Amino acid sequence: MHLAHYLGLLHRSQNDLADAFRAVRLGHPREPDLYGVCERLAAQCRDQARRLEPFLRRYGPSAPEEPERMHGTLFSGARRGALGLLRDLHDLYLLATECEVSWALIGHAAKGARDEELLDLVRHCGQETAVHLLWLRSRMRQAAPQALVVQAW
DSSP: OTHHHHHHHHHHHHHHHHHHHHHHHHHOTTOHHHHHHHHHHHHHHHHHHHHHHHHHHHHGGGOOOOOTTOOOOOOOOOOOHHHHHHHHHHHHHHHHHHHHHHHHHHHHHHHHHTOHHHHHHHHHHHHHHHHHHHHHHHHHHHHHHHHHTSOOO
């Protein structure tokens, strides 16, 4: 059953997203709203990864060998300036989208496996991830005019 591989992919993606939220917060200290929001979202991502661990143990032993190139790097550190912030938010959005899609696919697998406990986790965490995406879209819209139109001096 390849479900274990997708659980592993999601676990890693959630931890990567948590690290990226913290890196963006630290990389843009002049953006006061990022401090609290990014910390809260990073904590939620870590919690989601932690809550996946019992399912990794449940499905891991029966997993076949992992296919090649299951994992990729989508964020490599915070950039500087207004354009850097916009691009960092864009990268966070891509990471969060990877998590959202993975939650959806795992949800379908959980239905097929009749795993109500996993399905409950998918519902809860999928909703949290949807909120992350809403905030990121809103924050990108807020940052775009400054980054793309206002000339840097």
